[in-house]
Amino acid sequence: MKKVLFLSLILAIGMTGFAQKDVAVKAGMNKKMKMEKKAFGKEVASEAIQFTPNSGVPAIAHYGSRYDARVDFETMYTQMDLQSNAFVANRMWRFDDGTLGITAIFPDNSANRGTGYNYFDGEEFGSMPETRLENIRTGWPSYCQYGANGEIIVAHTGSDLVYYTRENKGEGEWQGPTHIPNPNLGFPNEELTWPRVVTSGPNHDIIHVICASQDDDKISWDFYAKSTDGENWEVTTVPTWTDEHFSADSYALASNGNNVVMLYCGSYSDDAFIVKSTDNGETWTRTTIWDNPYSEMDWDNDPACIFDDTHEMYCPDNGAVTIDNNGMVHCAFSVAMITHTYGDDGELGTFVYSGLTASDGIFYWNESMGTLQPTEWVCPDDGWVMPADPHDVFRFWYPTAEPNPDGDNYVRRNFDKNIIGFVDPSAAQDWDNNMFHHADYYAHWLGCSATPAICVDDQGIIAIAYSVADPARTQSMSVTDKYPRSVVISYIEPPYQMGDALYDYDNPENNYTTNPGNYFYNIEYLQDIDDDDWGFTHSADEAIWVNSITNTVNSEFWFSFHSDELVGLNQGSVSTQTSPTDGTIWAVKVVPDSELCLGTEEKEVINPMTSTRVYPNPASSVLNIEVNASQNSEMTIAVYNITGQKVMEKDVNISTGINTPSINTSNLTSGIYFVSVKANGFENTMKFIVK
Numbered sequence: 268m269k270k271v272l273f274l275s276l277i278l279a280i281g282m283t284g285f286a287q288k289d290v291a292v293k294a295g296m297n298k299k300m301k302m303e304k305k306a307f308g309k310e311v312a313s314e315a316i317q318f319t320p321n322s323g324v325p326a327i328a329h330y331g332s333r334y335d336a337r338v339d340f341e342t343m344y345t346q347m348d349l350q351s352n353a354f355v356a357n358r359m360w361r362f363d364d365g366t367l368g369i370t371a372i373f374p375d376n377s378a379n380r381g382t383g384y385n386y387f388d389g390e391e392f393g394s395m396p397e398t399r400l401e402n403i404r405t406g407w408p409s410y411c412q413y414g415a416n417g418e419i420i421v422a423h424t425g426s427d428l429v430y431y432t433r434e435n436k437g438e439g440e441w442q443g444p445t446h447i448p449n450p451n452l453g454f455p456n457e458e459l460t461w462p463r464v465v466t467s468g469p470n471h472d473i474i475h476v477i478c479a480s481q482d483d484d485k486i487s488w489d490f491y492a493k494s495t496d497g498e499n500w501e502v503t504t505v506p507t508w509t510d511e512h513f514s515a516d517s518y519a520l521a522s523n524g525n526n527v528v529m530l531y532c533g534s535y536s537d538d539a540f541i542v543k544s545t546d547n548g549e550t551w552t553r554t555t556i557w558d559n560p561y562s563e564m565d566w567d568n569d570p571a572c573i574f575d576d577t578h579e580m581y582c583p584d585n586g587a588v589t590i591d592n593n594g595m596v597h598c599a600f601s602v603a604m605i606t607h608t609y610g611d612d613g614e615l616g617t618f619v620y621s622g623l624t625a626s627d628g629i630f631y632w633n634e635s636m637g638t639l640q641p642t643e644w645v646c647p648d649d650g651w652v653m654p655a656d657p658h659d660v661f662r663f664w665y666p667t668a669e670p671n672p673d674g675d676n677y678v679r680r681n682f683d684k685n686i687i688g689f690v691d692p693s694a695a696q697d698w699d700n701n702m703f704h705h706a707d708y709y710a711h712w713l714g715c716s717a718t719p720a721i722c723v724d725d726q727g728i729i730a731i732a733y734s735v736a737d738p739a740r741t742q743s744m745s746v747t748d749k750y751p752r753s754v755v756i757s758y759i760e761p762p763y764q765m766g767d768a769l770y771d772y773d774n775p776e777n778n779y780t781t782n783p784g785n786y787f788y789n790i791e792y793l794q795d796i797d798d799d800d801w802g803f804t805h806s807a808d809e810a811i812w813v814n815s816i817t818n819t820v821n822s823e824f825w826f827s828f829h830s831d832e833l834v835g836l837n838q839g840s841v842s843t844q845t846s847p848t849d850g851t852i853w854a855v856k857v858v859p860d861s862e863l864c865l866g867t868e869e870k871e872v873i874n875p876m877t878s879t880r881v882y883p884n885p886a887s888s889v890l891n892i893e894v895n896a897s898q899n900s901e902m903t904i905a906v907y908n909i910t911g912q913k914v915m916e917k918d919v920n921i922s923t924g925i926n927t928p929s930i931n932t933s934n935l936t937s938g939i940y941f942v943s944v945k946a947n948g949f950e951n952t953m954k955f956i957v958k
Contacts, residue, residue: 340854342385342827343395346375346847349838350812350829353533354585354718356519357409357463359827359854360418361816365389368418368436369827370408371852373399376838382408382422383852386437392854393437400441405429407516409464412436412471413497421447421476423460428478430464432497447476447492450502455482459490459502461515465522467547472497475527475548477505477518487514489531493548505529506544506551511537511562521817523590530588530598532556535605535617536566539583541596541634555638556598557583560657566607567615574658575608579620581661583630584714587721587731589817599721599731600630601714602661627715628663629733631685631759635878635895644681645885645956687731687757717752720815722824727761730824730857734811751809751834756826758859761874809834810853827854874949875900875921881942885956888933892944896921902946904930909939921946932957 350372361367366389373383373396381399385392399405405422413419413432420441421430431443449457462478476492489511492502505511506529517533525547532539539557544550559582561572574580583600590596604620632639641655644665651669653659663686664678680686719733737753808830815826831850835843877895884890892904899922906915914935919928930942935957943952 337855337857340387340392340856341395341851342369342392342854343371343373343383343852345371345373345383345829345850345852347372347380347838348811348829348831348836348844348848348850349376351407351516351718352461352514353516354519354587355516355720355812355814356587357411357465358814359816359825360411361819361825362412362416362436365823366436367816367825367854368410369852369854370410370420371827371829372406372408373852375847378404381405382420384408384410384420385854387854388437400431401429401444403429403444407461409462409476411465411522413466413474414472415470419464419466419474421462421464423462423478425460426458428459428462428476428492445498447500448502450490452504454480454488455484455486456480456488457490459492463518463520465520465527467522467525467527469524473547475520475522477520477529479513479515479518481514487512489513489518491529505531506542507553513537517586519586519588521588521590521596523592523594523818526590526594528588528590528596530586532583532586532600535559535580535582535603535607536561536564536572538562539586539600541588541598543596545594554596554634556632557660558638558657573608573615574606576606576620578658579604579606580658581663583661585718587719587815589721589723589729591723591727591818592725593727596634597721597723597729598632599719599733600632600661601717601719601733602628602630602663603714627735628680628684628686629716629719629731630661630663631687631729631731636685642884645958647679718811718813720813720826722815722817722819722826724818724822724824725820726822728822728859729759730756730815730822730826730859731759732756732813732815732826732828734813734828752811754810754813754826754828756824756857808832808851822859824857824859825854826857827852829853875946876902876944876949876951879944879951879953881953881955885958886932887958888931889929890932890942890955891927891929892942894921894926894928894944896923896926896946898923900946902928902944904928905943905945906930906935907941907943909941914940 358370359367367387369385369387371383373381379399381401381403382405383396384400385396400420401422403424405424408420408422410418410420414434416436417432417434418436419430419432421428423429427449428447429444430447431441431445433439433441447459449459451457458480459478460480462476464474464476467473467475472495474492474494474497478490478492480488480490482488489505489508490502491505492500494500511531511534513531513534517531519530521528521530525545527544527548529542530540531537531542536559538555538559540553540555542551542553544552564572566572582603582605584603585601587599588596606618606620608615608618610616610618639660641657641660643655644653644659645651646653646666646668648668651666653665663680663684665681667677667679670676716733716735719731721729721731723729732754734752734754736750809832810828810830812829813826814828815824819825829850829852831848833844833848837844837847875896875898877897879895880893882891882893894902899920901918902921903916903918905913907913915930917930919926921928937957939954939956941952941954943950945951
């Protein structure tokens with residue numbers, strides 16, 4: 268699949284919707300809402316409700332056949348639609364033998380609330396849970412393997428963390444509750460809540476937990492707990508902590524072998540970063556993904572932190588993380604567009620904006636990219652240059668020409684960003700009025716695309732699923748004046764050369780075929796909407812709270828999500844539903860067609876180009892091509908113009924490590940070009956502009 272001619276690449280992209288994607292759309296008016304600090308704090312159970320899970324009913328499987336092998340399982344029913352305060356993580360685990368466990372908050376928000384659990388034995392799930400796993404009220408379960416064949420669940424009680432274990436997965440009695448001790452570090456509140464758990468080491472016997480607390484001033488404090496024997500715990504602040512404050516569920520964990528990584532994102536006054544250990548938590552290193560320009564300033568009091576809608580900032584919000592078998596960390600983020608200014612009440616506040624051109628898209632990052640840097644934008648229509656701006660690192664949509672304050676303005680996606688997206692640009696004119704219930708959606712998801720989940724297999728193929736406000740389904744739900752959320756999925760394979768992908772409404776068949784090259788492709792509904800092959804439909808569901816296993820083999824990806832028949836939420840600090848709704852926790856196994864995956868022969872051939880990039884971009888006289896090589900190799904550099912005509916070619920030798928060959932661009936006319944680097948039968952292509 269990698270061995271394609273560049274001209275074929277250009278034609279194929281054009282055939283599969285590139286012309287539709289590379290189109291300017293009118294910049295819409297983005298609605299805004301003031302973000303209030305949510306008081307998660309002490310939990311109060313709701314009144315008991317008349318809801319009985321289908322006791323002992325076998326999990327229902329639905330089989331489909333489209334471009335992939337897929338099966339949906341109804342694993343449990345619940346009326347607890349607030350499955351997280353931000354994004355879901357660490358509630359599923361796949362074992363090496365192909366079995367799997369899944370957890371969720373169950374069955375409602377009353378005094379009966381606890382952990383719902385189900386187990387997949389390799390062929391089918393067990394019966395749906397009848398009661399919670401614990402004998403006390405808990406919430407926010409986190410689940411993973413513990414020991415050679417066992418499992419562990421960590422949950423919070425509202426005042427501390429408890430955990431349950433058993434030696435053999437899927438069978439026997441759970442042992443617990445055992446309490447993780449609250450620390451005594453001198454913070455205003457140290458009652459641990461909202462946990463995430465993973466295990467590391469060759470026997471999965473080292474337990475790592477990250478969690479948070481919140482004080483009376485609604486300030487969150489973040490902690491890390493570790494146990495090497497399952498009994499004794501060391502509880503500290505997060506390694507490398509420097510006075511950041513990430514609220515409930517704004518973090519995730521992943522592990523692979525001796526590697527452990529924490530992801531923190533979603534605080535608009537702090538950086539987004541990972542903290543990684545390669546030795547089971549003995550030592551940690553920190554990598555900043557997004558260098559927030561205000562992270563070392565007094566967000567609430569420094570006048571330099573104030574900016575209005577003439578200078579909005581794009582921030583990573585929901586996140587997901589995984590580690591591949593080579594130890595590389597991969598992340599996915601949704602995006603929120605914010606301002607920090609004075610409202611109509613004269614009070615300083617943070618305002619978040621909705622709108623197609625504000626925050627539709629999922630951003631992909633891996634460790635080889637380092638700290639993301641701002642870049643300038645050259646408007647394609649008139650050449651007007653937007654200077655590089657730290658506010659725009661996570662910006663997807665840019666003006667086509669210098670903004671006109673007295674007329675219409677148009678925007679288009681920046682295809683150089685590591686972005687996948689869903690929303691049809693033709694829906695822009697309706698987006699502002701029909702987007703979603705502003706109260707609960709703003710409080711928990713913020714972006715049009717949100718709650719991403721990421722998984723990587725043993726070949727390095729990545730699947731990302733996420734929830735989107737879906738303009739194609741306004742008439743399919745009980746509430747017809749708002750966009751319900753759907754779940755879509757996309758894939759990418761090594762060497763992770765980024766392109767752009769959008770769901771193609773006009774030509775839906777394009778969503779089930781691949782684009783050549785190493786780009787995100789196959790933007791596809793994860794929960795089926797109207798496929799006759801399935802014999803059932805999700806057309807009456809809103810799908811939210813996407814989660815996944817983090818590692819798999821042979822492209823056997825597992826995701827989960829919550830669905831019910833009403834748009835919006837019933838639980839939470841703000842809500843739009845007046846009463847609870849029966850919902851379902853779905854588990855979906857999806858195996859892409861073999862054409863999407865590396866074949867046996869290709870797996871034996873090594874791509875020597877671990878990562879590539881070009882700079883400066885735009886270029887004037889010289890373009891540098893940076894190649895991080897995993898082995899010595901000959902490499903061919905070829906340059907093509909926008910029509911696919913080759914205008915330059917030369918051969919170079921690259922050696923292990925960073926190589927920076929350059930080409931002379933002074934004789935090229937101004938415009939858009941593509942540079943292709945080919946080594947060992949693999950080809951990477953990048954776009955650049957000559958000024």
